[in-house]
Amino acid sequence: MVYESYLEVVQKDGSAGIDRQSIDMFNANMSDNLYKLWNRMTSGSYFPPPVRTVFIPKKQGGLRPLGIPTVGDRIAQGVVKNYLEPQFEAIFHNSSFGYRPRRSAHDALEQCRNNCIANAWVIDVDIKGFFDNISHEILLNMLKHHSTDKWALMYIERWLKAGVEQENGSIIAREKGTPQGGVISPLLANVYLHHAFDNWMRVKYPNNPFERYADDIVIHCNSKQEALALYAALEKRLEAFMLTLHAEKTKIVYCKNYLRKEEHEHVSFTFLSYTFKPRSKGDKFGRSSKTFTVFAPAISTKAKTSIREAIRTVMPRRWSVQTIEWFAEKLNPKIRGWINYYTKYYRHEALEVFRYLNDRILKWMKNKYKTNSRRKLTHKYNLLLTEQPTLFYHWKLGVKTGFR
Numbered sequence: 036m037v038y039e040s041y042l043e044v045v046q047k048d049g050s051a052g053i054d055r056q057s058i059d060m061f062n063a064n065m066s067d068n069l070y071k072l073w074n075r076m077t078s079g080s081y082f083p084p085p086v087r088t089v090f091i092p093k094k095q096g097g098l099r100p101l102g103i104p105t106v107g108d109r110i111a112q113g114v115v116k117n118y119l120e121p122q123f124e125a126i127f128h129n130s131s132f133g134y135r136p137r138r139s140a141h142d143a144l145e146q147c148r149n150n151c152i153a154n155a156w157v158i159d160v161d162i163k164g165f166f167d168n169i170s171h172e173i174l175l176n177m178l179k180h181h182s183t184d185k186w187a188l189m190y191i192e193r194w195l196k197a198g199v200e201q202e203n204g205s206i207i208a209r210e211k212g213t214p215q216g217g218v219i220s221p222l223l224a225n226v227y228l229h230h231a232f233d234n235w236m237r238v239k240y241p242n243n244p245f246e247r248y249a250d251d252i253v254i255h256c257n258s259k260q261e262a263l264a265l266y267a268a269l270e271k272r273l274e275a276f277m278l279t280l281h282a283e284k285t286k287i288v289y290c291k292n293y294l295r296k297e298e299h300e301h302v303s304f305t306f307l308s309y310t311f312k313p314r315s316k317g318d319k320f321g322r323s324s325k326t327f328t329v330f331a332p333a334i335s336t337k338a339k340t341s342i343r344e345a346i347r348t349v350m351p352r353r354w355s356v357q358t359i360e361w362f363a364e365k366l367n368p369k370i371r372g373w374i375n376y377y378t379k380y381y382r383h384e385a386l387e388v389f390r391y392l393n394d395r396i397l398k399w400m401k402n403k404y405k406t407n408s409r410r411k412l413t414h415k416y417n418l419l420l421t422e423q424p425t426l427f428y429h430w431k432l433g434v435k436t437g438f439r
Contacts, residue, residue, distance in 0.1 A: 036114045036117065036118065037069055037072055037073045037076070037110060037111075037114055038069060039113075039117065040110045040111075040112075040113030040114045040117060041065075041069055041110050041113075043113055043117075044058070044106065044109045044110050044113060044218075045058055045062075049103070049106075049109070050087075050089070050103050051087075051103075051105070051106070052084065052086070052087045052103050052104050052105030052106065052108065052109075053084060053085050053086065053087040053103075053105060053200055054084065054105050056105060056106055056107075057106070058106055061106040061107070068107060069110075072107050072110060072111060076111060076114065076190070079186065079189065081111060081190065081193075082193060083104070083108045083111065083190075083193055083194050083197045084104075084105050084108060084197070084198075085197060085198035085199060085200055085206045086102040086103065086104055086108075086197060086198070086199050086200065086214050086216075086217070087102070087103040087104075087105075087200050088100050088101070088102055088103075088199060088200045088201065088202070088214075089101050089103060090202075099215065100167075100214070100215070101214070101215055101216040102199065102214025102215060102216040102217055102220075103216050104214075104216070104217055104218070109218050111190070112194065112217060112218035112219040113218045113219075115187050115190050115191065115219055116218055116219045116222050118184070118187060119182060119184075119187055119222065120136070120222060122181060122182060123181065123222065123225070123226060123229075124136065126181070126229070127225060127229055127233070128229065128233035128234070128236075128237060128247075130146065130233070130244065130245050130246055130247060131225060131228075131229065131233055131247045131248075132146075132246065132247065132248045133221065133224075133225065133247065133248035133249035133251070134221035134222070134224075134225065134249060135225070140248060140307045140376070141376075141379055143246045143247075143248045143306075143307060144306065144307055144309055144332060144379065144380070145379075146244075146246050147246045147253055147306055147311070147332070148311075148331065148332055148380070150244045150246070150253075150255040151255070151290045151311060151330050152290075152330070153255070154244070154255035154256060154257055154290070155256075155257065155258070155289065155290050155295050156255070156256040156257065156258060156259055156261070156262045156287060156288070156289060156290065157253055157254065157255055157256070157262075157287070157288040157289075157290060157304060157311075158253070158254040158256065158262055158265060158266055158269070158285070158286075158287055158288075159253060159284075159285065159286050159287075159288055159301075159304035159305075159306070160251075160252035160253065160254060160269070160280065160285055161280065161281040161284035161285045162250050162252075162273065162278050162279070162280065162281065163278075163279045163280065163281040164212075164279075165224070165250035165278065166212055166213055166214070166215045166220065166224065166250070167211070167212040168211060168212055168277055168278055168279070169211060169212050169213055169223070169224070169227050169277075170211055170276065170277040171192075171195045171196070171210070171211055173227070173276060173277065174195070174213075174223060174226065174227050175188065175191070175192060175195075177226055177227065177229075177230050178191060178226060181226075191219065191223070194213075194217065194219060195209065195213060196208060196209060197209065199214065211277070221249060224249055224250065225249070227276070228247065228249075228250065230276075231272065231273060231275075231276040231278065232247065232252065232269075232272070232273075233247065235272055236254075239268075240265060242257075243255060243256055243261075243265060246306070248306075248307055251306060251307060253304070253306050254269075259287065259289075259299070262287045263287065266285070266287060286301045286304070287299075287301065288301045288302065288303065288304045288311075289301065289302050290302075290311075290330040291313045291328070291330060292313060292327075292328050292329050292330045293327040293328045293329070295330075305335045305337070306332075308334070308335050308337070308338040308376075308377070309332035309333065309334060309335060309338075309377075309379075309380065310332065310333060310334070310335040310336065311330060311331065311332045312330065312331075313328045313329070313330055314328070314329055314330075314331045314333065314381070315327070315328060316328070316329045316331070331380060331381065332380045332381070333380050333381035333384045333385070334377040334381070334384050334385045334388070338377060339388050342373055342388050342391075343388065343391050345369060346366065346391065346392050346395060347395070349362065349365050349366055349369075350362050350366070350392075350395045350396075350399060354399070354402075359396070359399075359419065359426070360426070362396075362399075363426045363427050366392070366427065366428075367427065367428045370389065370392075370427065370428040370429050371428050373385070373388075374386070374389075374428065374429065374432070386429065386432060386434050387434075389429040389434045390434060390436055392427070392429065393416075393434070393435065393436060396416065396419075396427075397412055397416055400412055400415055400416060420435055
C-alpha cells in the first residue's frame with residue numbers, strides 16, 4: 036500500500052513540503068524512507084509534520100492558501116485515501132463529480148448543460164471558504180458512521196490537527212478546516228458535502244437535479260419561486276454544518292433562450308471555468324442563415340485572461356535570449372491541456388485565445404530582429420510557419436494568423 040501510494044505521488048510530482056525535501060531528494064534514499072514510513076504507520080507512531088503554505092492567485096482575484104505536505108506525508112495520506120475511497124465510492128451521489136475515479140469535469144459540464152435545457156432556473160452556489168471551515172468534530176463523526184477502521188480514523192484526525200505554516204513562518208495548530216493541496220483533502224470534502232448537501236438533496240428535493248464538483252455546486256429548478264424556496268432551505272441546511280453561503284456570489288440565474296423570454300437580473304453563471312449564458316446558434320444543417328438563442332457553455336472570460344497571463348509569463352515581449360523552439364517546448368504541454376479542456380463547447384471561442392500567442396510571437400520577433408517593419412515581420416512569421424508548421428500545438432489546429 037505504501038509503495039503503490041509512493042508511485043502515485045512520484046507520477047504527480049509536486050513541490051517540496053516544509054522540510055524542503057523534493058521528490059528527487061526523497062528518491063536518493065527511497066528504500067529507507069519508505070521502510071521508515073511503513074514502520075511508523077503500521078505501529079501507529081506516525082505523526083504528520085506541519086503543512087507548508089503557499090498562496091496562489093484565484094481566477095476571480097485575490098489569493099488562495101494552498102497546503103503542501105511533505106513528500107512522505109503525501110505518501111501516507113495516499114495510503115489512507117486509497118484504502119477508504121472504494122468504501123465511499125459505493126455511497127456517493129451520481130451527481131458528485133469532483134476528484135472521483137472515472138469521473139471528470141467534462142462529465143459534470145455535460146450534465147449541467149442538459150439540465151439547463153430541461154430546467155429554466157439555476158441556483159449558482161458558492162460556499163464561503165469551504166475547505167477552511169469544515170468542522171473536525173462533524174467530519175470525524177461522519178467518517179465513524181461509515182468506517183470502523185480505527186487506524187485510518189486515527190491518522191485522519193492527526194492530519195486534521197496538524198500544524199499549518201503561517202505567512203510569517205510560524206506554525207499554528209489547525210482548529211477547523213482541511214488544507215487544499217492535501218492528498219486526502221478532496222475525499223474528506225466529498226464525505227462532508229455528501230452528508231451536508233448531496234444526501235439532503237436526494238431525500239428532500241429529488242426532483243431538483245444538481246451537479247457538484249468539490250464545493251462548486253449548481254442546482255436546477257423549474258420556477259423562480261422554487262429556486263427562492265430552495266435557496267432559503269439550503270442556507271439553513273449549511274449553517275447546521277458550520278458552513279455559510281457567500282451572499283454576493285450565490286445567485287439565482289434564469290436560463291434564457293429563444294423559448295424563455297422572461298426578464299431577470301442574472302442570466303449567466305460560471306461553472307468549472309465555463310460560462311453558461313444565452314448564445315447565438317445557427318442552423319447546424321445549413322438550411323438557412325437564421326440564428327436562434329440557446330443557453331449554452333463556453334470558455335469563461337476569466338479563463339481566457341488566465342491563459343493569456345500564463346503565456347505572457349513564459350514569453351515576455353522583450354525576452355530575445357531564448358529560441359522560438361524553446362518557447363514552443365515550454366508552452367506546448369500547457370496549450371494541449373487548455374485546448375483539450377476548453378474546446379468541448381463553442382470550440383472557436385477557446386481557439387481564438389491562441390491568436391494572442393501568435394501576436395506574442397510576432398512581438399518577440401520584432402524585438403529579436405530589431406525591426407518595426409510590418410512587412411518584414413510578416414515575412415519572417417510566414418517563413419516560420421512554412422518551415423515548422425507544427426512547432427506550436429495550436430498551429431496544428433489551424434490557428435496561425437498573426438497581426439490581428
